[in-house]
Amino acid sequence: MGGSSEFDPVIDPNQIAYLKENPTANTYFYNVKASDADTNNFLDDYKITSGNDDGTFGIISETGDLYVLKPENVDYEAKQLYSLGITVSDGFSTSAEEILEIKITDSPNPFTMDNFTVNIYRDNDKYNDKDGDNDNWKSTSASSTNNVIYQIESGNDKDLFTIDASGKLSFNTAPAFPSPTDLDKNNLYEVTIKTIVVDDTSTNSPTITSEKTVSIKEGVVDALTLTSIVTSSASDVDGDGVVDSLDNCPTVANDNQRDFDKNGEGDACEDSDGDGVLDKTDICPTIPNPDQKDSNFNGVGDVCEDADNDGVMDAYDNCKNVANVDQADSDGDGIGDVCDTDSDNDGIIDSEDNCPNVANPDQADADGDKIGDVCDDDDDNDGVLDVDDVCPNTPTGTIVDVTGCAIFTLPANNNKVEVTSATCIGNSDGSIGLSVEDNSYDYSITVTGKEDPIVITGENKTASITGLAKGTYTVCFKVDGQSDYEQCFDVEIEEPKALSAFIDVDNDKRTTSIQLSGSKTYNIDINGQRHHVKGDNFTSVLPTGLSIIKIYTDLECQGMIEREIFISEDILYYPNPTQGEVDVFVNGEDNGVTMSVFTTKGDLVFTREQGIQESRKTQLDLSSVPAGTYLITLDGPTVRKTFKIIRK
Numbered sequence: 001m002g003g004s005s006e007f008d009p010v011i012d013p014n015q016i017a018y019l020k021e022n023p024t025a026n027t028y029f030y031n032v033k034a035s036d037a038d039t040n041n042f043l044d045d046y047k048i049t050s051g052n053d054d055g056t057f058g059i060i061s062e063t064g065d066l067y068v069l070k071p072e073n074v075d076y077e078a079k080q081l082y083s084l085g086i087t088v089s090d091g092f093s094t095s096a097e098e099i100l101e102i103k104i105t106d107s108p109n110p111f112t113m114d115n116f117t118v119n120i121y122r123d124n125d126k127y128n129d130k131d132g133d134n135d136n137w138k139s140t141s142a143s144s145t146n147n148v149i150y151q152i153e154s155g156n157d158k159d160l161f162t163i164d165a166s167g168k169l170s171f172n173t174a175p176a177f178p179s180p181t182d183l184d185k186n187n188l189y190e191v192t193i194k195t196i197v198v199d200d201t202s203t204n205s206p207t208i209t210s211e212k213t214v215s216i217k218e219g220v221v222d223a224l225t226l227t228s229i230v231t232s233s234a235s236d237v238d239g240d241g242v243v244d245s246l247d248n249c250p251t252v253a254n255d256n257q258r259d260f261d262k263n264g265e266g267d268a269c270e271d272s273d274g275d276g277v278l279d280k281t282d283i284c285p286t287i288p289n290p291d292q293k294d295s296n297f298n299g300v301g302d303v304c305e306d307a308d309n310d311g312v313m314d315a316y317d318n319c320k321n322v323a324n325v326d327q328a329d330s331d332g333d334g335i336g337d338v339c340d341t342d343s344d345n346d347g348i349i350d351s352e353d354n355c356p357n358v359a360n361p362d363q364a365d366a367d368g369d370k371i372g373d374v375c376d377d378d379d380d381n382d383g384v385l386d387v388d389d390v391c392p393n394t395p396t397g398t399i400v401d402v403t404g405c406a407i408f409t410l411p412a413n414n415n416k417v418e419v420t421s422a423t424c425i426g427n428s429d430g431s432i433g434l435s436v437e438d439n440s441y442d443y444s445i446t447v448t449g450k451e452d453p454i455v456i457t458g459e460n461k462t463a464s465i466t467g468l469a470k471g472t473y474t475v476c477f478k479v480d481g482q483s484d485y486e487q488c489f490d491v492e493i494e495e496p497k498a499l500s501a502f503i504d505v506d507n508d509k510r511t512t513s514i515q516l517s518g519s520k521t522y523n524i525d526i527n528g529q530r531h532h533v534k535g536d537n538f539t540s541v542l543p544t545g546l547s548i549i550k551i552y553t554d555l556e557c558q559g560m561i562e563r564e565i566f567i568s569e570d571i572l573y574y575p576n577p578t579q580g581e582v583d584v585f586v587n588g589e590d591n592g593v594t595m596s597v598f599t600t601k602g603d604l605v606f607t608r609e610q611g612i613q614e615s616r617k618t619q620l621d622l623s624s625v626p627a628g629t630y631l632i633t634l635d636g637p638t639v640r641k642t643f644k645i646i647r648k
Contacts, residue, residue: 005092007037015100021076023068032064032100034088041090049097050085057084057102064088066102072186076106077178155191156183161223163193169223177218287313330357368396380404408482414438415477415487422470422495424557430468430493432475436461442480448473470495499558501551503565505542510567512549514538518558525550542567544588545638569639573620573632577646580623582632585616586639593636595620600629622647 017030034043046064048057056073059066064086068074082102088095150167152158160181163169169191173181180187237244240253248257249266258267270279275288283292284301293302305314310323318327319336328337331345341349346359354363355372364373369381377385380393382400389404398406418433434445436456443456447465454463476488499518506513515537516522522533526540527547544567552560569588576582586593592612597605597620605625610618620632625647633642 005038005041005090008093009034009036009038009041009043009088009090009095011086011088011095011098011100013098015098017066017100017102018105019068019074019102020105021074023071023074025068025071027068027071028065029068030066030100030102032059032066032086032088034064034095036090038090038092041092043088043090045089045091045094047087048084049087051083051099056082059086074104076104080104150193153192157181157189158191160189161191169193171221171223174219174221287315408479408485410438410479410485410487415489417475417489417491419491419493421493422468424555425495425498427495427557428467428469430470430495431464431466432468432473432491432493434463434465434475436477441482444478444480446476446478448475468493496555496558499551499553499561501561503549503563505565505567507567510544511539511541512547512565514549514551516551519553519555521553523552523554544569566640567638568641571634571639571641571643573643573645576644577648578622579648580621582620582622582645584618584620584634586612586618586634586636587616588638590636590638593618593634593639596633596635597622597625598631598633600631605630620645 012033012035015033019029023029032046034046036043043064045061046059047061048059054070054073056068056070057066058069066084073079080103082104084100084102085097086100087097150163150165152161152163152169160172161169162172175181175187175189177187182189236242236247237250238247238253240247240249240255242254242257244250247266248254248259248264249269252266252269254266254268259265260267263270268278268280271277271282272279272285273282273288275282275284275290277290277292279285282301283289283294283299284304287301287304289301289303294300295302296305303313303315306312306317307314307320308317308323310317310319310325312325312327314320317336318324318329318334319339322336322339324336324338329335329340330337330343331340333340333345337343341351342353343350343356344353344359346353346355346361348361348363350356353372354360354365354370355375358372358375360372360375365371365376369376373379377387378389379386380389380391381396382389382394382398382404384400384402384404386392388402391400391403391405394400394404394406399409401407414437416433416435416437418435420431420433422428422430432447434454434456436443439456439459439461442458445454445456445463447454450465454465456463470493473491473493474488475491476486479485497518500516502515504513504515505511514524516533517536520534522538524531524533524538524540526542526549531538531540542565547565547567549563549565550560551562552558569586569590571587572585573582584595590612593610594607595610595618596607599605610620612618622630622645627647630645630647631642632645634640
């Protein structure tokens with residue numbers, strides 16, 4: 001198995017299999033399609049992961065072949081669609097489950113009696129009519145022509161039938177395929193008929209000339225007339241219980257009428273190779289071997305030995321000990337190519353021959369590609385076959401056109417382009433530098449947006465284009481006199497990005513976090529203190545009160561971002577609700593605050609300056625205002641707070 005798994009195996013989606021109803025057990029009907037991008041691995045361990053709760057189907061783990069385990073479940077009238085979940089492994093990882101649909105197709109639905117048998121008995125004593133009044137068998141059905149009584153003896157479905165004196169077997173009620181009335185509910189009706197010979201004076205017992213299986217369309221009552229399969233006697237030369245007229249081996253007993261190859265000749269008397277030795281004893285049943293010679297006593301006749309197991313018998317194999325299925329023999333020397341050390345008979349063994357299949361005794365190889373000239377279809381090794389090559393002797397490594405002739409080219413690194421971006425947003429001061437390594441040619445260089453080409457000639461090896469704004473430019477080098485040569489570059493003139501900053505403040509932690517973009521380095525001033533920042537993130541603790549933040553870069557053209565941030569000290573107030581007086585405690589060191597009272601509609605009630613005691617307490621007096629809800633604001637050097645008070 002391969003050494004790793006970069007990709008998971010995949011079951012092909014949307015697969016549909018079709019299965020005809022009433023299959024036999026172990027019938028193979030579909031191969032699951034799957035793939036794996038890891039070429040060194042192979043697929044294994046196919047599994048049915050869902051949709052098979054009744055165990056109807058099985059799958060070969062190694063190959064993904066689906067087969068039938070329970071054929072009795074495959075019935076179009078009962079279920080037309082199965083959806084199986086399938087997975088597969090490559091030895092390292094397992095695929096996702098993929099649903100494969102199995103569609104059950106309808107079969108013609110005749111009624112068949114697969115187990116219909118006829119049993120013949122001779123019983124003169126029991127049914128002998130001594131007084132001639134026929135009263136011993138009148139209750140059954142007797143035929144006046146053959147003196148045989150027919151009785152429904154047994155079988156799962158015997159109560160569904162009747163039989164008359166002529167041996168006509170009929171349904172009591174015509175069958176209907178959609179609503180089977182047989183015991184097994186599978187439209188296969190089983191019944192055994194007993195025949196009794198009355199006053200038989202013959203020395204031979206009646207003989208069954210055939211078993212009978214009949215097909216009946218639904219709605220038909222009559223099934224079968226038995227007189228057609230009963231005769232007075234028949235010959236059975238080999239005594240195997242099968243009359244000669246039906247025996248596939250009439251002179252040799254052949255158990256169960258075995259016929260493996262289905263050719264109509266029983267296995268017990270078959271001689272496939274016609275050598276006079278029956279297959280069952282023939283040590284070479286497919287190749288004539290009348291003397292049955294077996295030199296190595298391995299049970300396989302000499303004429304059908306296959307030492308290399310390539311399917312070609314040794315008697316005909318041009319490589320007896322090396323598998324050579326196609327018997328290839330390029331030089332016709334009677335030795336197969338796979339075991340011929342000199343396939344072209346040129347005196348040079350294949351392992352050292354630069355043309356092992358075409359005689360090339362001098363081993364000529366003009367282009368040095370280790371392929372002899374006599375079998376080399378590209379003598380100059382330029383990729384153009386000799387039959388199409390106008391220039392068949394171009395030097396090795398030469399770049400050629402479709403005719404095999406050299407085309408003008410320069411080394412890939414001969415032409416160089418260097419870009420300088422614009423200094424700031426909106427500036428048109430970008431530039432493109434041009435240079436060549438080989439200045440023995442005259443160059444004409446075109447640039448997008450420039451009408452006149454730039455020329456590099458003689459001793460000059462460089463040139464430049466200035467005054468370029470942000471954008472994409474195509475630069476193409478051409479060589480004078482070489483119309484097929486051109487090398488182009490797409491280059492980008494860039495400019496600084498716009499400066500931007502996202503400032504987030506956490507009042508509880510008294511910190512600010514700043515997300516930056518537009519440059520690689522930044523200057524951040526907080527209350528006059530400068531921070532030089534590399535990267536896109538900055539975090540700082542802020543003092544209480546007002547802080548001024550300024551953000552800028554070394555490029556003045558990018559501008560400045562300025563933001564004011566106020567971090568307030570905390571306050572505490574009570575009682576709330578109040579009858580009029582509210583004590584307010586203010587953290588920090590402020591000596592006083594401005595206190596304003598507003599209605600919930602935003603109307604100002606009053607504003608007053610409040611001093612703060614050493615205990616950090618000040619007092620709010622609402623005794624003069626009517627009952628209601630009010631918004632109170634405190635404003636000081638280090639405090640800005642708003643809170644709600646209810647006046648009772």
